[in-house]
Every structure is written in C-alpha cells, then in structure tokens.
Amino acid sequence: MSSDMSYTTEEIAKLLKISKLTVYDLIKKGELVSYRVGKQMRVDAADLEAYKQRTRAASTTDRPAVINEPLRSLSSAPMNGNRPIVITGHDIGLDILAKHMEKNIPGIRPLRSFVGSLDSLISMYRGESDIVSTHLLDGDTGEYNLPYIRTLLVGSSYLVVNLLFRNAGLYVKQGNPFGLKQWSDLSQPGLRFVNREKGSGARVLLDEQLRLHGIKPERLVGYDNEQINHLAVASKVASDEADVGVGIEKTASLVKQIEFIPLIRERYDLVMLKNANNHYWIQSLLQILQSDVFKQEFQSISGYDLSRTGEILFES
Incomplete structure (x- = not known):
C-alpha cells in the first residue's frame, strides 16, 4: 500500500x-x-x-x-454491552435527543450520522439506521414527510413522531438588495444561488418550489454549487459568494451580515421502525420527547415550535 x-x-x-x-x-x-x-x-x-x-x-x-461490522448489523452487535442506536440528520435538536437517550435509556449507545432527509429514509430501508429525521415537502399536497415515508418504507411497520416545527426560507444579504419576498422571485436574472446537496430536505424544498413556480433549475446561476449544511449555505451568502440560499431561521441567527426571509413552516419528524428489538427503547424515547425536561432545554433555542413535540403523527 x-x-x-x-x-x-x-x-x-x-x-x-x-x-x-x-x-x-x-x-x-x-x-x-x-x-x-x-x-x-x-x-x-x-x-x-x-x-x-x-x-x-x-x-x-x-x-x-x-x-x-456493517452498520446494518449493529442492532445485534453490542458495544461495551450497549446496543448502538443510529440517529440520522443535521439538526442540533438531534444532539440534545441523543444526550437524553444516553442518560435515560439503559442498554443503548446513541450514534449520530449526519445524513440528509431523503438519504436517511433510504438508510432506514436498508437497515442502516434506527431513528431517522426528515423534513421533506410534497409540493402537490403540501404535506410534509408522510408521502415520502409511505413510498420508501413500503411493507414496513413504523412510527412517525413530531420533533419540532421550524421556519424555512431564504438567506439574503443584509438589506435584501434584490428585494426577494417569495419563491417566484428566484427567477430574477443576475441572482447567484448556493444550494444544498441532493437528498437533503432543503434541496427537496427548493426543487419542489421551482417545479411549482415553473422555474427551471438551469436558470439558477449556482444551482450546482452544493453545500452540506445550512450553516455553510448561510456563510456563502454572508461572504458575498452568493446572493441567496435556502435554509432555516435558527441558522440565520448564528451568521452575521445576512437576513432571513421566512416562506414556509416545515414539520421536522422522527421515524422509527416497529419491531421486537426496538419496542423497549421506542417507549422510553416517547417519554423523553413528551417530558418537560426535554422541552425546556429546547426552549432556549430560537426558531423552534414545540407545540406538537412527541405527538405520534402516523403509525403503520
């Protein structure tokens, strides 16, 4: 070698x-x-x-x-006596969740995997993850997540639980020099765009909005300029390497020299497969999500709506 x-x-x-x-x-x-x-x-x-x-x-x-060992075999391979539980997604709320799980659910070890929403569901279908987070908009129905989950996890038994709601929209430079107010404004000539990677919820959101508003992706200068998270997108706008990008409100509060234009309230859900191996920790997880202690820690973070946190939205 x-x-x-x-x-x-x-x-x-x-x-x-x-x-x-x-x-x-x-x-x-x-x-x-x-x-x-x-x-x-x-x-x-x-x-x-x-x-x-x-x-x-x-x-x-x-x-x-x-x-x-392959990740798909981790459920049967204990680590120091603890079963690994793979949690996918980028949001900081998932880090908080992992911490509470490790503290309150014996016999498990939470592992974080920073994978986009669509790729997360695919990884669950392949047996490579235990808890996936998703915020995927179906533009035709306006429904978040369930249309994609039903398609990708066909034949599986699963539980969909809300983690939070948050605002998504556009990152623009201070003063909003292009006067962007809605999705259709992305058709303005001269805009330099910065995008998220394929498989991310933000990328699906953008592509659905472009489709609904009749804007061809190739008309966006920078559509192929992909970044791996919201912070990277916001930073590109702040450094004047791009004029606009799609992201969430919370990240905008962390980056100077940009403004956030809220355009949609997105639902951020958790998906778990229902089987004999998962039953014991799923019940404990629901208790954590519904607890005051967990929600109080979230309340210090701006841009989150916890009104339905821990609510079971769908069960197959």
Whole structure:
C-alpha cells in the first residue's frame, strides 16, 4: 500500500467491509483521520493503515470490535454491552435527543450520522439506521414527510413522531438588495444561488418550489454549487459568494451580515421502525420527547415550535 495513495469514503467502506455511515462515524469520532478535497472526504493510505493497526492492537482489550461490522448489523452487535442506536440528520435538536437517550435509556449507545432527509429514509430501508429525521415537502399536497415515508418504507411497520416545527426560507444579504419576498422571485436574472446537496430536505424544498413556480433549475446561476449544511449555505451568502440560499431561521441567527426571509413552516419528524428489538427503547424515547425536561432545554433555542413535540403523527 503506497503512502502516497488516498481513498474516498466509498473506497474505505469497501476495503473495510463496512457501510459509509460507519466510515463517517469513525471520522467524526477522530478514529480515522481524513481531509476534504472539494466536496469529497479522503483518507490517506498511511492513516488507514494506522487505524487498522490500532484496531488489531485493541482486539485483545475490551474495546468494541463492531467498528469493522456493517452498520446494518449493529442492532445485534453490542458495544461495551450497549446496543448502538443510529440517529440520522443535521439538526442540533438531534444532539440534545441523543444526550437524553444516553442518560435515560439503559442498554443503548446513541450514534449520530449526519445524513440528509431523503438519504436517511433510504438508510432506514436498508437497515442502516434506527431513528431517522426528515423534513421533506410534497409540493402537490403540501404535506410534509408522510408521502415520502409511505413510498420508501413500503411493507414496513413504523412510527412517525413530531420533533419540532421550524421556519424555512431564504438567506439574503443584509438589506435584501434584490428585494426577494417569495419563491417566484428566484427567477430574477443576475441572482447567484448556493444550494444544498441532493437528498437533503432543503434541496427537496427548493426543487419542489421551482417545479411549482415553473422555474427551471438551469436558470439558477449556482444551482450546482452544493453545500452540506445550512450553516455553510448561510456563510456563502454572508461572504458575498452568493446572493441567496435556502435554509432555516435558527441558522440565520448564528451568521452575521445576512437576513432571513421566512416562506414556509416545515414539520421536522422522527421515524422509527416497529419491531421486537426496538419496542423497549421506542417507549422510553416517547417519554423523553413528551417530558418537560426535554422541552425546556429546547426552549432556549430560537426558531423552534414545540407545540406538537412527541405527538405520534402516523403509525403503520
């Protein structure tokens, strides 16, 4: 293995015979050193070999060995006696949820995977995640999430529970120089756009609005300029690399030199498969979501509506 070689996350997953989500989790925890080239994460051959050596050395200790197993098998592979529960999505509310789960539900270890809404549902269909978050708008019905869930999880038994509501809309520069007020204004000539990646809820929201308003994506300068989260989109607008992008209100409060134009109230839900292995922690999770302690921690964050947090919206 040449020390000059480097690998993508897909190549690492194939070499180690694990899922991409597991690779991202290793990177997030600092166990696998990586760096970004454009939009792509890469791992040097030397760092991969160092990781493998550490894993071999740890095989005689009590360090969990499941890091070399496919993510879809984690439900049956305990880590230090605790079952991993993979939670997908980007919102900070999911980090708060994971913390409360770890504290209040014995026998589990929450793991965070930063995957967009559509890809999250696909990962659940593949058996690679346990709790997925989603905010996907069906433009024809105005309904959030359920049309996509019913399509992707056909044949499965699942539970859909509300986590929160939040405002989504446009990030613009201070003073809103283009006077943007509605989705149709995105057809203005001269606008420089910054987009989210395919599979994210924000990307689906934009594409649905473009379709409904008869705006062809190729007319948006910068439609292919993709960023991996709301903060990155807002930062591009703040640094004058773009004039407008789609995101949520909470992130706008974190970035200077931009304004937020609210255009839609989106429903952010959690989806869990119903089976014998999940029953015990799903009931505990519902209790956490409905508890005053959990909601009080959320109330310190601006831009969230918790009026239906913990409410079961659909059960198949």
